[in-house]
Amino acid sequence: MFNFDFYNPTRILFGxxxxxxxxxxxxxxxxxxxxxxxxxxxxxxxxxxxKAALGRRQVEEFCGIEPNPRYETLMKAAAIVRSQxxxxxxxxxxxxxxxxxxxICLATYYDGDARDLLKFGFRHITSEVVKKVVSxxxxxxxxxxxxxxxxxxxxxxxxGKFPVLSDMTFPKFSILDPTYTFTLPKIQVANGxxxxxxxxxxxxxxxxxxxxxxxxxxxxxLQTLVEIGVTTVNEPENYDARANxxxxxxxxxxxxxxxxxxxxxxxxxxxxxxxxxxxxxxxxTLAIVYPALLDVRKEQKRAKLLQYAERVWHIxxxxxxxxxxxxxxxxxxxxxxxxxxTRLSEYGITADDIPALIDQLKAHGMVALSETxxxxxxxxxxxxxxxx
Amino acid sequence: MFNFDFYNPTRILFGxxxxxxxxxxxxxxxxxxxxxxxxxxxxxxxxxxxKAALGRRQVEEFCGIEPNPRYETLMKAAAIVRSQxxxxxxxxxxxxxxxxxxxICLATYYDGDARDLLKFGFRHITSEVVKKVVSxxxxxxxxxxxxxxxxxxxxxxxxGKFPVLSDMTFPKFSILDPTYTFTLPKIQVANGxxxxxxxxxxxxxxxxxxxxxxxxxxxxxLQTLVEIGVTTVNEPENYDARANxxxxxxxxxxxxxxxxxxxxxxxxxxxxxxxxxxxxxxxxTLAIVYPALLDVRKEQKRAKLLQYAERVWHIxxxxxxxxxxxxxxxxxxxxxxxxxxTRLSEYGITADDIPALIDQLKAHGMVALSETxxxxxxxxxxxxxxxx
Numbered sequence: 001m002f003n004f005d006f007y008n009p010t011r012i013l014f015g016x017x018x019x020x021x022x023x024x025x026x027x028x029x030x031x032x033x034x035x036x037x038x039x040x041x042x043x044x045x046x047x048x049x050x051k052a053a054l055g056r057r058q059v060e061e062f063c064g065i066e067p068n069p070r071y072e073t074l075m076k077a078a079a080i081v082r083s084q085x086x087x088x089x090x091x092x093x094x095x096x097x098x099x100x101x102x103x104i105c106l107a108t109y110y111d112g113d114a115r116d117l118l119k120f121g122f123r124h125i126t127s128e129v130v131k132k133v134v135s136x137x138x139x140x141x142x143x144x145x146x147x148x149x150x151x152x153x154x155x156x157x158x159x160g161k162f163p164v165l166s167d168m169t170f171p172k173f174s175i176l177d178p179t180y181t182f183t184l185p186k187i188q189v190a191n192g193x194x195x196x197x198x199x200x201x202x203x204x205x206x207x208x209x210x211x212x213x214x215x216x217x218x219x220x221x222l223q224t225l226v227e228i229g230v231t232t233v234n235e236p237e238n239y240d241a242r243a244n245x246x247x248x249x250x251x252x253x254x255x256x257x258x259x260x261x262x263x264x265x266x267x268x269x270x271x272x273x274x275x276x277x278x279x280x281x282x283x284x285t286l287a288i289v290y291p292a293l294l295d296v297r298k299e300q301k302r303a304k305l306l307q308y309a310e311r312v313w314h315i316x317x318x319x320x321x322x323x324x325x326x327x328x329x330x331x332x333x334x335x336x337x338x339x340x341x342t343r344l345s346e347y348g349i350t351a352d353d354i355p356a357l358i359d360q361l362k363a364h365g366m367v368a369l370s371e372t373x374x375x376x377x378x379x380x381x382x383x384x385x386x387x388x
Numbered sequence: 389m390f391n392f393d394f395y396n397p398t399r400i401l402f403g404x405x406x407x408x409x410x411x412x413x414x415x416x417x418x419x420x421x422x423x424x425x426x427x428x429x430x431x432x433x434x435x436x437x438x439k440a441a442l443g444r445r446q447v448e449e450f451c452g453i454e455p456n457p458r459y460e461t462l463m464k465a466a467a468i469v470r471s472q473x474x475x476x477x478x479x480x481x482x483x484x485x486x487x488x489x490x491x492i493c494l495a496t497y498y499d500g501d502a503r504d505l506l507k508f509g510f511r512h513i514t515s516e517v518v519k520k521v522v523s524x525x526x527x528x529x530x531x532x533x534x535x536x537x538x539x540x541x542x543x544x545x546x547x548g549k550f551p552v553l554s555d556m557t558f559p560k561f562s563i564l565d566p567t568y569t570f571t572l573p574k575i576q577v578a579n580g581x582x583x584x585x586x587x588x589x590x591x592x593x594x595x596x597x598x599x600x601x602x603x604x605x606x607x608x609x610l611q612t613l614v615e616i617g618v619t620t621v622n623e624p625e626n627y628d629a630r631a632n633x634x635x636x637x638x639x640x641x642x643x644x645x646x647x648x649x650x651x652x653x654x655x656x657x658x659x660x661x662x663x664x665x666x667x668x669x670x671x672x673t674l675a676i677v678y679p680a681l682l683d684v685r686k687e688q689k690r691a692k693l694l695q696y697a698e699r700v701w702h703i704x705x706x707x708x709x710x711x712x713x714x715x716x717x718x719x720x721x722x723x724x725x726x727x728x729x730t731r732l733s734e735y736g737i738t739a740d741d742i743p744a745l746i747d748q749l750k751a752h753g754m755v756a757l758s759e760t761x762x763x764x765x766x767x768x769x770x771x772x773x774x775x776x
Contacts, residue, residue, distance in 0.1 A: 001631045003403025008396070014648065015391025210628035212615060213636050216608025224601045240598035243389045247648075248601050256644065260402065260635075 001211045001260040008255055010149045011173040014247065016239075018175045022053040022090070025137060025173045030087040031058045035077060035101045037065050037093045041141060044183060050092055050139060060084055065093065068275060068282070069100030071115065071157040077101075078108040081134055089136035091171075094188075095145020095195075098138050099153035102169040105134040118155060118162040121365075125166040133166075138174040143181055143246040144192030144283065146199060146253025148174035154272075160364050161272040176250065178242040186233055189245075190338035191283025193229045196249035197222060197334075198267055198286040205294065205304050206262040206371035215307065218257045222312045224248050226334060233338050266369035267293050270380055273360045280347055287335040287342045292386035294328045296379065300372060344387045354384045389599045389648040396643055398537045399561040402635065404627075406563045410441040410478070413525060413561045418475040419446045423465060423489045425453050425481045429529060432571060438480055438527060448472055453481065456663060456670070457488030459503065459545040465489075466496040469522055477524035479559075482576075483533020483583075486526050487541035490557040493522040506543060506550040509753075513554040521554075526562040531569055531634040532580030532671065534587060534641025536562035542660075548752050549660040564638065566630040574621055577633075578726035579671025581617045584637035585610060585722075586655055586674040593682065593692050594650040594759035603695065606645045610700045612636045614722060621726050654757035655681050658768055661748045668735055675723040675730045680775035682716045684767065688760060732775045742772045 013021045026032060032054055034047060041047050042063070051059055062077045081089065081104060091101035106125060107114040109132040117125060127133075140148045147153065148171060153164045181189070204218035225248050232241040251257070270293070271285030280288075298305065302324070309315040309327035318326065332342050341347065358377050361367070369375035375383075401409045414420060420442055422435060429435050430451070439447055450465045469477065469492060479489035494513060495502040497520040505513060515521075528536045535541065536559060541552040569577070592606035613636050620629040639645070658681070659673030668676075686693065690712070697703040697715035706714065720730050729735065746765050749755070757763035763771075 001403070001628065001635070003406065004400075006400040006402070007398075010395075012392075012394040012647075014394070015389070018391065210632070212632045213608060213612045213639060216611055217605050220601060220604025220608050223604055227600060240389065243648075244598070244600045247389070251601060259400075260631075 001209055002262075004260040006255060006259050007167065008149065008170065010170045010254075012149060012176060012250070013173060014176045016177060016179055018177055019049055019053040019139070021173070021175065022050065022137070023055055026054065026057065026088050026090070028057075031060075031085060033060045033062055033077070033081055033084070033086040033089045035062045035065055035089055035091045035093070035097055035104065037063075037067070037097050039063075040183070041092050046092060046139070046141065046180060050090060054090075060086065065097045065100040067096045068154075068156045068161065069096045069103070071118070071155055074100050074103045074155065075107060075114060077104045078114070081108045086134065089134055091136055091138045092141065094140065094142025095147040098140075098147035098171070099145070099155065101136050101138070102147070102151070102153040102166075103155050103164055105136055105169055106130050106164065106166060108134050115157065117164060118157055120164065122163060122165060125164065125168070127168060130166070130168065133168040135172050138171045139180070140174060140176050140246070141180050142184060142188060142192060143242075143249040144188075144195040146196070146250055148176065149250045149254040156276070159276050159360065161276055176246050178239060178246045181242060181246065182236050184236070186236075186339060187281070189233050189236065190340050191281050192249060193225055193233070193245065193338055194283040194287045194335055194340055196245075196252040197225050198290050199252040200257065201290060202264045202267060203258045203261060205301050205308060206264050207301070208303050208307075209261055211261045214257055214259060214261050219308075219311045221248050221252050221257065226312070229334065230337050262371040264371045266375050266380075269366045269369050270361065270383060273357050273364075277357060277360060278347065278349060284340055284347070287340045288344055288347070288387050289383060291328055291332040291335075291342060292383045294331065295386055296383050297370070298324055300370070300374075344384065351385065351388060354381060357384060389597055390650075392648040394643060394647050395555065396537065396558065398558045398642075400537060400564060400638070401561060402564045404565060404567055406565055407437055407441040407527070409561070409563065410438065410525070411443055414442065414445065414476050414478070416445075419448075419473060421448045421450055421465070421469055421472070421474040421477045423450045423453055423477055423479045423481070423485055423492065425451075425455070425485050427451075428571070429480050434527070434529065434568060435480060438478060442478075448474065453485045453488040455484045456542075456544045456549065457484045457491070459506070459543055462488050462491045462543065463495060463502060465492045466502070469496045474522065477522055479524055479526045480529065482528065482530025483535040486528075486535035486559070487533070487543065489524050489526070490535070490539070490541040490554075491543050491552055493524050493557055494518050494552070494554060496522050503545065505552060506545055508552065510551060510553060513552065513556070515556060518554070518556065521556040523560050526559045527568070528562055528564050528634070529568050530572060530576060530580060531630075531637040532576075532583040534584070534638055536564065537638045537642040544664070547664050547748065549664055564634050566627060566634045569630060569634065570624050572624070574624075574727060575669070577621050577624065578728050579669050580637060581613055581621070581633065581726055582671040582675045582723055582728055584633075584640040585613050586678050587640040588645065589678060590652045590655060591646050591649060593689050593696060594652050595689070596691050596695075597649055599649045602645055602647060602649050607696075607699045609636050609640050609645065614700070617722065618725050650759040652759045654763045654768075657754045657757055658749065658771060661745050661752070665745060665748060666735065666737060672728055672735070675728045676732055676735070676775050677771060679716055679720040679723075679730060680771045682719065683774055684771045685758070686712055688758070688762075732772065739773065739776060742769060745772060
């Protein structure tokens, strides 16, 4: 097991009818900005409920944080926070709204060109860089990204998606009410399952470091997602299934399964380019790339893939290679059982499109990916070819 | 799944050679009190290393926090904190030292008779009750109690052990270096495994509430403890085994497997009386009571016991009752494989001693125990008789 640090001060309020907690968790004299995405949070009445929970506090609204939130949009919100002297932001939405809000919190009082904050990669932005950060809480409406209980964000600018990490951008609290996700379109629920599943995979399917408990916990999340995936897509109001989906997605990326283990993230980095170039949903890009990546990286991941085959998919018979191949097949079949296509060609992308994607990866510095930093652009190309 | 709140702001620094972090985590101008137990932390040189890590800060020492820390001892430390204007406490030890330090932090500036703080039971002590609380960090030397990453404590007073809970007594940080536990006596390592195992059991072997992920995570801790238990007792310097022991013990009681599920704790409450009356180690009391309790509570816990038999012990054949009985036998055999005796009679206790233990339970108000509050003193008596 590697040495590790773990820190996660976000307060979680999980379950039905938890909005009442907002009144005790948001400072009584705060001027609040509610950030959200499109009209669905408004139309469903959730924004009104949140405003009611804020009582007599002065409240402003910022609507329009798009999927894969864009720098320009977020800077508009930051300008409002500054000009209106907002003390606290309440993000109502999924990963995009919460990610975007984290960036707003960092950018508002950053003393310089906020595009600097996109250049830190996986290094954490400290209080030496940003001296004053706005606080925020979240009301989750989409179980997928895990942003509700971590301090990371991904921001889109020009043709790139940029990670932004800081210990200062944990939500103060997040309200996770599974019933708020009942009205989501099926595809978003399915994307959310894939997103959580691949988050776990990126932290688990690497190489063994005798982190037995972390492995068991990662396997536990994967098994839970497999158990409830099809049900929660097809029975949106099945509370138990959705509650397990919501909590699994949060636990997949709150840092707890990441402690002391190697991490991959190549699938995410390659997937980001598919979103940036073709606008494919994040979850879909992962469903396309991940089975292909596992196939190409069979040797590097052999020990963990075998463990995955046996413990998650209960594959007991066959040679090592047969077990691994079957586990990868079952992974792909699981994504497809949720209604997600897993082949590039099914999204209208041809082999001719691959070189431009590889150029993008290079342009974004993604030339040494994976837990062993040995996925070169050539290997990324092989992965994309496998994904056709 | 029940509604739940989760909050745990303790920063964990895990692994080899982490003491250097103290210098950044303890306020630079703090006057520090180091609390510890007997002489072993001193003799091993750990206290000196901690002092070195504190650099030029003014440091006082308080030695002598005993196992099952006593109110009177802790009040002596609180008097020192007050009279010496201590700003920060550093607890160096296991659960007793850390639990005791939490009580010191609460009691120092409590405006009243500090014995009041023993009367809250499982209710949390808030900032309305204790207005000023001293901050503390911990350096763990014994993997068992989980106190290093939660806000709870147990304090002994007269013939009772009293739970003390407060959101204000999370350690600011805890340093978990498995090598600091290499010199522990075998019995303490074995007790620590049992303690962690039963902590998980108290949160898992209750009744099902469709909390699939919490179940998987609890099972993951149990499986890990079973896998590394005998090894870490017999090979104290096997880093991987001990690292998994340390992290499993922390994860067993940091709240993460408790979210949204019923909790039992009857074994702990009955065990406390055995410690209070006969001075039996906490871990040993759990090893005595738990298999007997599972046996007596077979009907109430049937569904989860079956799941436990199948998932943790991989028992696939036999009737339901055979599977459950075998799982309980295997639990007992596991404790015994660590060198812990599991029968009251093996500790020199006879059936004649049981009525006095039941009187103690009654005197401490422990008359409606378990996840369904239906373990009466009569049932506790049955459990103790089964444990003979």
